[in-house]
Amino acid sequence: MSELWYTEKQTPNIGITCKITDVLHSEQSDFQKIDIIETNQFGTMLVLDGMVMTTDKDEFVYHEMISHVAMNTHPNPKKVLVVGGGDGGAIREIIKYPTVEKAVLAEIDGRVIELSKQYLPEIAAGLSDPRVDVRVIDGIKHVEENKGEYDIILVDSTEPIGPAEGLFAKTFYQSIYEALKDDGILVAQTESPFFNDDLITRVFKDIKSLFPITRLYLAHIPTYPSGVWSFTMGSKKYNPLEVPETQLKETSTKYYTPAIHKSVFALPKFVQDLLK
Amino acid sequence: MSELWYTEKQTPNIGITCKITDVLHSEQSDFQKIDIIETNQFGTMLVLDGMVMTTDKDEFVYHEMISHVAMNTHPNPKKVLVVGGGDGGAIREIIKYPTVEKAVLAEIDGRVIELSKQYLPEIAAGLSDPRVDVRVIDGIKHVEENKGEYDIILVDSTEPIGPAEGLFAKTFYQSIYEALKDDGILVAQTESPFFNDDLITRVFKDIKSLFPITRLYLAHIPTYPSGVWSFTMGSKKYNPLEVPETQLKETSTKYYTPAIHKSVFALPKFVQDLLK
Incomplete structure (x- = not known):
């Protein structure tokens, strides 16, 4: 089975990449892109405009x-x-x-x-x-x-x-x-x-x-x-x-x-x- | 032009990824794989067996x-x-x-x-x-x-x-x-x-x-x-x-x-x- 990974470019030159077990939700609100993804390492993650805002684990x-x-x-x-x-x-x-x-x-x-x-x-x-x-x-x-x-x-x-x-x-x-x-x-x-x-x-x-x-x-x-x-x-x-x-x-x-x-x-x- | 990125799985579920501007050296020594790569974010990086050991910048x-x-x-x-x-x-x-x-x-x-x-x-x-x-x-x-x-x-x-x-x-x-x-x-x-x-x-x-x-x-x-x-x-x-x-x-x-x-x-x- 193929693996899904979420990769965030934190600067133009570096990023983190995280294995996704599920994409729970994705939408474009009036203000930003909102993604909720499930990961093994950090549990559920809230991502706004492609940037991790918060995760269950940290x-x-x-x-x-x-x-x-x-x-x-x-x-x-x-x-x-x-x-x-x-x-x-x-x-x-x-x-x-x-x-x-x-x-x-x-x-x-x-x-x-x-x-x-x-x-x-x-x-x-x-x-x-x-x-x-x-x-x-x-x-x-x-x-x-x-x-x-x-x-x-x-x-x-x-x-x-x-x-x-x-x-x-x-x-x-x-x-x-x-x-x-x-x-x-x-x-x-x-x-x-x-x-x-x-x-x-x-x-x-x-x-x-x-x-x-x-x-x-x-x-x-x-x-x-x-x-x-x-x-x-x-x-x-x-x-x-x-x-x-x-x-x-x-x-x-x-x-x-x-x-x-x-x-x-x-x-x-x-x-x-x-x-x- | 295509971009080269170095990605290290730090655990099976998460990693960092870093844009490479040059691969300066790669070899398999008697003990481990040694890579020296050049990056914008952290300068020169020493990588042993796929793990960052040290970089110019940090x-x-x-x-x-x-x-x-x-x-x-x-x-x-x-x-x-x-x-x-x-x-x-x-x-x-x-x-x-x-x-x-x-x-x-x-x-x-x-x-x-x-x-x-x-x-x-x-x-x-x-x-x-x-x-x-x-x-x-x-x-x-x-x-x-x-x-x-x-x-x-x-x-x-x-x-x-x-x-x-x-x-x-x-x-x-x-x-x-x-x-x-x-x-x-x-x-x-x-x-x-x-x-x-x-x-x-x-x-x-x-x-x-x-x-x-x-x-x-x-x-x-x-x-x-x-x-x-x-x-x-x-x-x-x-x-x-x-x-x-x-x-x-x-x-x-x-x-x-x-x-x-x-x-x-x-x-x-x-x-x-x-x-x-």
């Missing part, structure tokens, strides 16, 4: 690391916004915190939400929580229309091409700054330090020009280009490295720990150099 | 991280052995330390050494240093024949199939224990925590049964399976987490820093669970 790294670092840096996060993140994984982590009264998901593509509920139920599990407000809207507009509203805003975007391009613009970070309360925190996914060095340098500079405390941290994510992923935090008041040990919570996680909270900010020399 | 991570953590944990490393590592990258890092009087390379396949000198001269640069003793020998035998000789032994092996299989055996770690001085340190490369969990669990247990201090640490290596790589340290006396700050040296590195020295031991929860 999603925990991304979703824990985009959310818990900020959630534990803020002493009392009540209102949290996720821009993008239609699979629901970041929301699932946020609502583990009993302080959270409201978590808003602003996802532009309703089909991503629906298909995640259907094919990735463990990732989308949190979307039905009564504190969660799922909105199929343009996150940029939502952020512009809400001032001083949020304790934490997470930018859980796709790559900076196609529908997510505006989610890497300085004007957007400015709107986020304004949508946050006076002690609010932004975390944005900011790609690979091996392949997207120019983007990291620019975004870090932009966020640093707005927020008094700006920090980059890293996590190991096998299905993302180069296997290393960066997150950039902009914080108005709280320093993630000065959180009292007693405030760091041991939640049910598979990657994040209180020790990881601090260690991920120790950057390899070549990554430090990108931020100068 | 070799610094592996070579710095297999060596500097031990070199800075030991207060006065004079005599160091590298088993495998015929490309010379680990040796290049070791001889950055002025305390080193002798660095022995025990590589079983002389062709790897010769081809690395020819095609990867920046990686092999240290092999001509007068303190370096390059021997084309079986590392297992060399370790068995030398008792109480070394301050540090690094196991810079290929994957645990083919010629390197014996380099993951408990009997080999026992011989290393005996070949080390009373305050000696072993570091072995121990594969990916995402794909080689059984191996990591077993090797950690074996090394822990021999050495009073056993620790695992991680680094981001894009061209290795899953992009995350583990190293296991067995130490007779010195604890890598208790090295005085003043002893940690800022050498010319692109990845390792004194802060990285400590942070890499903060393991994700799922990796901690592998070591229980």
Whole structure:
């Protein structure tokens, strides 16, 4: 029998290739091509415009690391916004915190939400929580229309091409700054330090020009280009490295720990150099 | 014009694929298939038995991280052995330390050494240093024949199939224990925590049964399976987490820093669970 393999060119010169056991769904939504494929190595995979967004087996790294670092840096996060993140994984982590009264998901593509509920139920599990407000809207507009509203805003975007391009613009970070309360925190996914060095340098500079405390941290994510992923935090008041040990919570996680909270900010020399 | 791509199945279900601009050399040595290919993304690549061993662009991570953590944990490393590592990258890092009087390379396949000198001269640069003793020998035998000789032994092996299989055996770690001085340190490369969990669990247990201090640490290596790589340290006396700050040296590195020295031991929860 012939074998089906999914191959993603992560750059024009390199990619990953993954054996497919089943193609569960394929469609062109109003915004992007959506594929749901079944693989031996990573279980079910959500692919948007030919790029792996999340998989059953390694999603925990991304979703824990985009959310818990900020959630534990803020002493009392009540209102949290996720821009993008239609699979629901970041929301699932946020609502583990009993302080959270409201978590808003602003996802532009309703089909991503629906298909995640259907094919990735463990990732989308949190979307039905009564504190969660799922909105199929343009996150940029939502952020512009809400001032001083949020304790934490997470930018859980796709790559900076196609529908997510505006989610890497300085004007957007400015709107986020304004949508946050006076002690609010932004975390944005900011790609690979091996392949997207120019983007990291620019975004870090932009966020640093707005927020008094700006920090980059890293996590190991096998299905993302180069296997290393960066997150950039902009914080108005709280320093993630000065959180009292007693405030760091041991939640049910598979990657994040209180020790990881601090260690991920120790950057390899070549990554430090990108931020100068 | 047609495009040439190198595809490595890193497991039966996943791989990386890389655009080739030139095939510089291919041969079957007495021990393995050796290919040297030129790529846009990672420069020149050394491939052994179809597995990427090292590349111009990301070799610094592996070579710095297999060596500097031990070199800075030991207060006065004079005599160091590298088993495998015929490309010379680990040796290049070791001889950055002025305390080193002798660095022995025990590589079983002389062709790897010769081809690395020819095609990867920046990686092999240290092999001509007068303190370096390059021997084309079986590392297992060399370790068995030398008792109480070394301050540090690094196991810079290929994957645990083919010629390197014996380099993951408990009997080999026992011989290393005996070949080390009373305050000696072993570091072995121990594969990916995402794909080689059984191996990591077993090797950690074996090394822990021999050495009073056993620790695992991680680094981001894009061209290795899953992009995350583990190293296991067995130490007779010195604890890598208790090295005085003043002893940690800022050498010319692109990845390792004194802060990285400590942070890499903060393991994700799922990796901690592998070591229980």
